[in-house]
Amino acid sequence: MxxxxxxxxxxxxxxxxxxxxxxxxxxxxxxxxxxxxxxxxxxxxxxxxxxxxxxxxxxxxxxxxxxxxxxxxxxxxxxxxxxxxxxxxxxxxxxxxxxxxxxxxxxxxxxxxxxxxxxxxxxxxxxxxxxxxxxxxxxxxxxxxxxxxxxxxEYSPSTNIDQIMQKRIRDSRNKTVYARNEKGEVVGNGIKKGVxxxxxxxxxxxxxxxxxxxxxxxxxxxxxxxxxxxxxxxxxxxxxxxxxxxxxxxxxxxxxxxxxxxxxxxxxxxxxxxxxxxxxxxxxxxxxxxxxxSYRRHESYAATYLFGVAYTPVHRNTGIDGLLKEEVAGLPVFVRVQREGESVSQAVSALRKAARNKGDCRLVVIATHADLFDSGRFADVDVIPSTAFALNEYIKKRRPSTQRPPRTGDEGLISRGQKPNSKGA
Amino acid sequence: MxxxxxxxxxxxxxxxxxxxxxxxxxxxxxxxxxxxxxxxxxxxxxxxxxxxxxxxxxxxxxxxxxxxxxxxxxxxxxxxxxxxxxxxxxxxxxxxxxxxxxxxxxxxxxxxxxxxxxxxxxxxxxxxxxxxxxxxxxxxxxxxxxxxxxxxxEYSPSTNIDQIMQKRIRDSRNKTVYARNEKGEVVGNGIKKGVxxxxxxxxxxxxxxxxxxxxxxxxxxxxxxxxxxxxxxxxxxxxxxxxxxxxxxxxxxxxxxxxxxxxxxxxxxxxxxxxxxxxxxxxxxxxxxxxxxSYRRHESYAATYLFGVAYTPVHRNTGIDGLLKEEVAGLPVFVRVQREGESVSQAVSALRKAARNKGDCRLVVIATHADLFDSGRFADVDVIPSTAFALNEYIKKRRPSTQRPPRTGDEGLISRGQKPNSKGA
DNA sequence: AAAGTAAATGAATCAGTAA
DNA sequence: GTTACTGATTCATTTACTT
The missing domain is CATH 3.40.50.150 (Vaccinia Virus protein VP39)
Structure with a gap:
């Protein structure tokens, strides 16, 4: 279409x-x-x-x-x-x-x-x-x-999701039991999509x-x-x-x-x-x-990504999200978290522009997604992967070339299935 | 009656x-x-x-x-x-x-x-x-x-109870406002019973x-x-x-x-x-x-670190925090976020144990802090740095050897005992 | 074609085992 | 002994299959 x-x-x-x-x-x-x-x-x-x-x-x-x-x-x-x-x-x-x-x-x-x-x-x-x-x-x-x-x-919190991933069969008395292979190990039943x-x-x-x-x-x-x-x-x-x-x-x-x-x-x-x-x-x-x-703890997008980092949030500045509590090589470090719908290069440019008249400093961009990842090209800005980025790279490295990545969750609807009627009529 | x-x-x-x-x-x-x-x-x-x-x-x-x-x-x-x-x-x-x-x-x-x-x-x-x-x-x-x-x-978690407990009146334009006494202080309205x-x-x-x-x-x-x-x-x-x-x-x-x-x-x-x-x-x-x-325990801590990752939370398992939405090399991937006060090795052990009888799978630990980081030693578990971890490593690499690291922001108020061996990191 | 049966499923419990 | 954890079990709904 x-x-x-x-x-x-x-x-x-x-x-x-x-x-x-x-x-x-x-x-x-x-x-x-x-x-x-x-x-x-x-x-x-x-x-x-x-x-x-x-x-x-x-x-x-x-x-x-x-x-x-x-x-x-x-x-x-x-x-x-x-x-x-x-x-x-x-x-x-x-x-x-x-x-x-x-x-x-x-x-x-x-x-x-x-x-x-x-x-x-x-x-x-x-x-x-x-x-x-x-x-x-x-x-x-x-x-x-x-x-x-x-x-x-999402599954109900009372659901044991890692358990129901196991394949089930019926035994001789027609009772449902978990399937096991010849070695006695449980057998998986594929990835779960949610309810x-x-x-x-x-x-x-x-x-x-x-x-x-x-x-x-x-x-x-x-x-x-x-x-x-x-x-x-x-x-x-x-x-x-x-x-x-x-x-x-x-x-x-x-x-x-x-x-x-x-x-x-x-x-x-x-x-x-x-x-x-x-x-x-x-x-x-x-x-x-x-x-x-959907941000945890009602914090901002940047704060959610920077959880666990020792930094001071920078407000009222569209280019800079935070300032690290510790100087690096005697210089203050300004941090920007890559926005959704923004490439790493765009994030780098935005951070550079915002820091133009801040004097001597170091600049760090947290990469959150890989669409246009071109790290290493920036002499003046360091690019550090977020947890999500690192994990997605980990998956990507091991993914067969044909496979497409799934979507990430949004407000309760965690994923979207195949269209059942795609076969046409 | x-x-x-x-x-x-x-x-x-x-x-x-x-x-x-x-x-x-x-x-x-x-x-x-x-x-x-x-x-x-x-x-x-x-x-x-x-x-x-x-x-x-x-x-x-x-x-x-x-x-x-x-x-x-x-x-x-x-x-x-x-x-x-x-x-x-x-x-x-x-x-x-x-x-x-x-x-x-x-x-x-x-x-x-x-x-x-x-x-x-x-x-x-x-x-x-x-x-x-x-x-x-x-x-x-x-x-x-x-x-x-x-x-x-019960009131909704987002309700401001302090406001609920204030007395309300209507002003000259018949709009609801909080009542104030002659000194301009807000007036209480007794305890509320709920919704x-x-x-x-x-x-x-x-x-x-x-x-x-x-x-x-x-x-x-x-x-x-x-x-x-x-x-x-x-x-x-x-x-x-x-x-x-x-x-x-x-x-x-x-x-x-x-x-x-x-x-x-x-x-x-x-x-x-x-x-x-x-x-x-x-x-x-x-x-x-x-x-x-009550079924959600460690979930919010893990969820904060895993923000942006496509995963299903695993609720009723103390060793596993999540399951990636996408399989890696045909196997399900179980994830554990390193706890506070837990070394990477301990996180790896806990995850290993929890996954012992889950059949074939991959295991990933998200490292959140560096106390005893000894990545690379685990043949069966992959260790991936969190944003905070990666950023702290970035700082550490460029830190003069004499300097001591500051503590992170949010834990600063909660007094936690010094670990005797933390200096040696 | 209609009716009946089988398989898959996940929420929430029970129950056995480990700490 | 007590508590906490987690494997095991059940069953109404739906789809798919069989009679």
């Missing part, structure tokens, strides 16, 4: 019912639907008579405006979905059962994939009862041949003070959108948000190199979305979020 | 529709309903000793016949509830939307209290899609005047090896029942379980000094319940007691 240079983003003011009508059928890989809550209207929807309520017709067949409103728009949304496409419908306990019935009737119950629980912590109130701390996202696909990228989570991603997602609610927040009432965190986008789309795919609001879906799509279409009836919302898209805030970057949140 | 000496327990074989008909109206404080989930499967399980097989049939002609079955029984259940009573209905994604509609129509939507998510981890397998890891419990009360005992959870219990409950799934297990399929953990019982009943109250199965509800009620009534259509199930009640067995789940964190 060809990946275009820059992701395309289209925004549109209007009722998505009309806009969807003009869209090409089978053109979208993912539709994320996060409609407004008409809570009162939903409550009026609830029927009095027991058994009659179960049929879908009783809900939207009458003049109940909310379910009718949703039904019409989701039916058109389904039309513009590719046959490999998926729909994620975000709702909460107020309407989840009605939405479920609607989606079952539009997509067919056999296309129901998951009831995703987004759980979060939030400020408590003193209400009698339990504190609501989750919302529901329904995942439906258009066909059985839906696109799905398998992600894995498949579950349908309960604990993702922090957008911090009230986050820069990411743009003042839109129902704004969703970029991290939540990121997970949805990465689960069922690849780079260059098309993502539709028919109720785009403040545009989180479009911002996320752009950051992840997906094309996107956002529709909202409110002109102000679309204007806000456009402004966000022009200059996505730094904290909106999934990369930045991943980094900042 | 007087608390009787011993809790009463009644069991009954039969269709709860008939049994409920003969019960006194307004006599029960809590009804816990855990019927077949509409899985369209037969659930079957053997007891541990293989002496008996319990099974029940959860296959229905249509969703209509299922909902009709439930509707009739829940309507009678409501009748026997006291006006202060509550109903907890356990289901899963197969029928949660149908159940929600039924309960709304029987109790009235305004008596809906919570959609409780019971989330858990369990064994998994490769699947196209997300791994189901939750079930739903609907909480309805008969009237607004329902009995409810407020429980509190009110949320509607997402993470409770370990009943483990296959748990003593609590009696061989009944779909058996629920006592811990889950305990939370429900304590939330809406007091000692001496009456609890009803119209689909009591293996009797977890009755066992929990007895242990917590509540009276209970259990009904099941299966004679074997009721017999099993009676046997369980004679010797109520409740394994205080070690996991639930100690928490998942």
């Amino acid at each position: 060809s990946v275009p240079g820059a992701p395309k983003v289209r925004t549109c003011v209007g009722d998505c019912l009309d806009v969807l009508h003009d869209m090409e059928p089978e053109s979208v890989d993912l539709a994320y639907v996060d409609p407004p809550f008409f809570t009162q209207k939903i409550h009026r929807l609830n029927t009095r008579d027991g058994s009659a309520t179960f049929s879908f017709r009783d809900i939207w067949g009458s003049d109940h405006s909310y379910s009718d409103f949703i039904y019409q728009r989701i039916r058109r949304t389904r039309t513009v979905l590719k046959s490999s496409g998926s729909l994620f419908f975000h709702c909460d306990k107020a309407a989840s059962h009605i939405i479920r019935l609607l989606l079952d009737s539009i997509f067919g119950p056999e296309q129901f994939r998951s009831e995703i629980i987004w759980s979060f912590r939030r400020w408590s109130n003193a209400k009698k009862g339990l504190l609501p701390a989750h919302q529901t996202i329904f995942f439906y696909s258009k066909t059985d041949n839906f696109k799905f990228n398998t992600f894995y989570q 498949p991603l579950s349908d309960v997602w604990e993702i922090p609610f957008l911090n009230p003070k986050a820069k990411e927040r743009v003042g839109f009432p129902t704004q969703k965190p970029v991290l939540l959108m990121k997970r949805i986008v990465e689960l069922v789309t690849d780079e260059g795919d098309w993502i539709l948000d028919p109720f785009c609001g403040s545009g989180t879906t479009l911002v996320t799509s752009k950051l992840l190199n997906r094309n996107s279409i956002g529709i909202d009836i409110s002109e102000e919302a679309v204007e806000l979305t456009k402004r966000r898209l022009e200059a996505p805030l730094f904290t909106e970057s999934p990369l930045a979020q991943r980094g900042r949140e | 007087s608390v009787p000496g011993a809790p009463k327990v009644r069991t009954c074989v039969g269709d709860c529709l008939d049994v409920l008909h003969d019960m006194e109206p307004e006599s029960v404080d809590l009804a816990y309903v855990d019927p077949p989930f509409f899985t369209q499967k037969i659930h079957r399980l053997n007891t541990r000793d293989g002496s008996a097989t319990f099974s029940f049939r959860d296959i229905w002609g249509s969703d209509h016949s299922y909902s009709d079955f439930i509707y009739q029984r829940i309507r009678r259940t409501r009748t026997v509830l006291k006006s202060s009573g509550s109903l907890f209905f356990h289901c899963d994604k197969a029928a949660s939307h149908i159940i929600r509609l039924l309960l709304d129509s029987i109790f009235g939507p305004e008596q809906f209290r919570s959609e409780i998510i019971w989330s858990f981890r369990r064994w998994s397998n490769a699947k196209k899609g997300l791994l189901p890891a939750h079930q739903t419990i609907f909480f309805y009360s008969k009237t607004d005047n329902f009995k409810f005992n407020t429980f509190y959870q 009110p219990l949320s509607d997402v409950w993470e409770i370990p799934f009943l483990n296959p090896k748990a003593k609590e297990r009696v061989g009944f399929p779909t058996q629920k953990p006592v811990l889950l029942m305990k939370r429900i019982v304590e939330l809406v009943t007091d000692e001496g109250d009456w609890i009803l379980d119209p689909f009591c199965g293996s009797g977890t509800t009755l066992v929990t009620s007895k242990l917590l000094n509540r009276n209970s009534i259990g009904i099941d259509i299966s004679e074997e199930a009721v017999e099993l319940t009676k046997r369980r009640l004679e010797a109520p067995l409740f394994t205080e789940s070690p996991l639930a007691q100690r928490g998942r964190e």
Whole structure:
């Protein structure tokens, strides 16, 4: 699949019912639907008579405006979905059962994939009862041949991972036991990937003070959108948000190199979305979020790499991360940790520039990854490998030339599996 | 209210529709309903000793016949509830939307209290899609005047307790601010109890090896029942379980000094319940007691050093810290980070010992400090320097022989005894 | 084609052994 | 004897295979 240079983003003011009508059928890989809550209207929807309520017709067949409103728009949304496409419908306990019935009737119950629980912590109130701390996202696909990228989570700490790496067989009494070879040694069963991603997602609610927040009432965190986008789309795919609001879906799509279409009836919302898209805030970057949140001890990226080193952190200097506590050959030593997406040469240049008017000193770059490692070429800067770098070099030296390295972990999703549907259909 | 000496327990074989008909109206404080989930499967399980097989049939002609079955029984259940009573209905994604509609129509939507998510981890397998890891419990009360005992959870680790303990008021623009006295000092607000219990409950799934297990399929953990019982009943109250199965509800009620009534259509199930009640067995789940964190020991120290490395943490092994995601020369690679106060040789020995019966593998020690560094001597273990180690070696090489090394930053405050031989390094 | 069976799996326990 | 460690065991879910 060809990946275009820059992701395309289209925004549109209007009722998505009309806009969807003009869209090409089978053109979208993912539709994320996060409609407004008409809570009162939903409550009026609830029927009095027991058994009659179960049929879908009783809900939207009458003049109940909310379910009718949703039904019409989701039916058109389904039309513009590719046959490999998926729909994620975000709702909460107020309407989840009605939405479920609607989606079952539009997509067919056999296309129901998951009831995703987004759980979060939030400020408590003193209400009698339990504190609501989750919302529901329904995942439906258009066909059985839906696109799905398998992600894995860490094993539970109570799992004995080195033990379950052993191969197991059944003995004469059909009991599972660990396999052993003729020498009586245990037999391995290949490397472990982690456990498949579950349908309960604990993702922090957008911090009230986050820069990411743009003042839109129902704004969703970029991290939540990121997970949805990465689960069922690849780079260059098309993502539709028919109720785009403040545009989180479009911002996320752009950051992840997906094309996107956002529709909202409110002109102000679309204007806000456009402004966000022009200059996505730094904290909106999934990369930045991943980094900042995964650092141990809430330290900076550099501090994490320099753990155990006797140094003084240097703040408010973009080129220098730290100053060693001990002088080397009578000179102060400035240290820079190679950034993600930065080559060693770039790190060396940045450090050189920052140290230009610091007088006599020594310069050290900590190499964190090998993409463009060209150590030894720098007369004035010493390059020292980080733990990760040294270990990766160790692996690389012994790797068969054909093999590709695996990805490193990011915020819980530790690795990405093969696409099951890559065989095509 | 007087608390009787011993809790009463009644069991009954039969269709709860008939049994409920003969019960006194307004006599029960809590009804816990855990019927077949509409899985369209037969659930079957053997007891541990293989002496008996319990099974029940959860296959229905249509969703209509299922909902009709439930509707009739829940309507009678409501009748026997006291006006202060509550109903907890356990289901899963197969029928949660149908159940929600039924309960709304029987109790009235305004008596809906919570959609409780019971989330858990369990064994998994490769699947196209997300791994189901939750079930739903609907909480309805008969009237607004329902009995409810407020429980509190621990604050999130990221919560600033100092701030929580300050008194808050609203300023002139109705914004919340911290209260200050006339001297401008912050005012306390008394000790806080924690965060009110949320509607997402993470409770370990009943483990296959748990003593609590009696061989009944779909058996629920006592811990889950305990939370429900304590939330809406007091000692001496009456609890009803119209689909009591293996009797977890009755066992929990007895242990917590509540009276209970259990009904099941299966004679074997009721017999099993009676046997369980004679010797109520409740394994205080070690996991639930100690928490998942208790399995993480050395992990964070090792993780800090291994930042940027693609590895899986190994939790339940004192010698091995991690397993590389990538095999090296076709073998798994176990990693140990040299501990503080441990020499490289000691780290090598510990790793060797832990890996003794792991079959063919490679071993790597990350050297973090140099006290007794004697790398290169180990034929079977590779020693790789950490960032700190490499940097310290860099300094040492260029250090005049008279100079003494400074101590590293973070350990400086913690007084640790001088090692008598440290000078000789 | 549908139904039934087998294999793989990992979370959390039990239980035996070493310290 | 007590504690800590770690090997052993179980079982519901899913995929793959067989009847």
